[in-house]
Amino acid sequence: MKKENLPQDKSALENMTRELCYVKNEDGKYTTGLSTGWNVKTEALNNAWEDINERVKEAALAVKNGVKSPVFYFMELRLMDLHLLKSYTGFWRINIKRHFKPSVFKNLSEKKLNIYAKAFDVSVNELKTFKG
């Protein structure tokens, strides 16, 4: 890639940094250039987020309809899966799955709620009162 062809599109990095890329100068030698972003990958990133937001919305709806507990919603919101939630909480996956049930969630001890709240970076109250 030639230096003058380095894309300078708008991206989510704009308030953080420009990224360093390796490009060719006029003499055909390698040099570095700074790029503000590239639409091709911005759109890939946007698509990924659309997909995530869709999942979060569905999870909120499931909580609202009484199908799932807030644990499930916050897991999706924090881009976690069972494996990751297991490593953050230390709970077995089979237990986490049980905690997805509103009826089980209702009776969770304060201690367990605290562990979840910490993993999700929310207060216990937010966790308990999330209604979808």
Next chain:
Amino acid sequence: MQKKYTHIQSAHCENGVATGLLKYHGMDFMTEPLMFGLGSGIFYFHIPFLQINGGPAITYRGMPGGIFSQAAKLLGVKVNRKKFSNENDAYDYLNKQIQMGNPVGCQVGVFNLPYFPPEYRFHFNAHNIVVYGKENGNYLVSDPVMETVTTLSEADMLKVRFAKGPLAPRGQVYYPENVKPVSNEQLQKAISKAIKRSAFEMIKVPGPIIGVTGINYTARQIRTWRDKLGVRKAGLYLGQIVRMQEEIGTGGGGFRFLYAAFLEQASNYLSEEKLLKVSDDFTRAGDLWRTSAIQMGRIYKGRLDDQKYYNECADMLDEIAEIEKEGFTKLLKMKFDF
């Protein structure tokens, strides 16, 4: 007397930390491409049965930590690495190093990294930063992907050092030890060894998923995605490839430009014209990686929807595999007198 750590910006975080720390310890000649090449950073591995965010898992470079370790070995440097099971020990150790005036590399997760934009905060745990001091209770941080230095609070630092999940950093801190002057001869030897190693890894490792054959494997997968997954999911998968290949940290073109830059420098060190030709091969490969990303982009933007466009992407990947195979074969055949 205390030296000051000089921030350097790099394309890839691990290269940047390694380059910065070695420069700090007196290796003034070190550059990011040289570090990447010496660490045999270039790679390709389509990891089957593993999914990242529900999509394909592909890496264009070696294992995290491997670049620094391998380069260090060739340069006769020891990398002192420490991981912790206990957050307090990790906290104390980092503070002690900083008090001694020793800048250190830290492996961190980016999900809770406050200076990253929210759009970039995934559970990715193999990010690397340099911590080089502390002021008013905040750590002074040199993050190599950034243009300037930044800071992290104590609480945030502990959080990112103890991120959980795949490749969990477990508070890892590392720094080079025993850095001695490197003779030109030693460096020439190191470069030729590293080149041979990369070439071997890319074309001699058996099996269909590692090295250039892995690129063909990905191409074969892409051909099936539209029918197997449906248009929406196939688009997300392609988007994931583009992100792993082009996102911040790769230097563009899935690290291929970085490797081409290394070969250009290597040709200088070894006085070997032929390496420039191979460097051009990898520039061509990098350019074609970018072109394939544009084509994939047209698909996931929904502008193109037909099997033939998926085939076109796959064809490009097959072509890249061919170019890279040629390049690495040349490298493997080359005789260096070091």
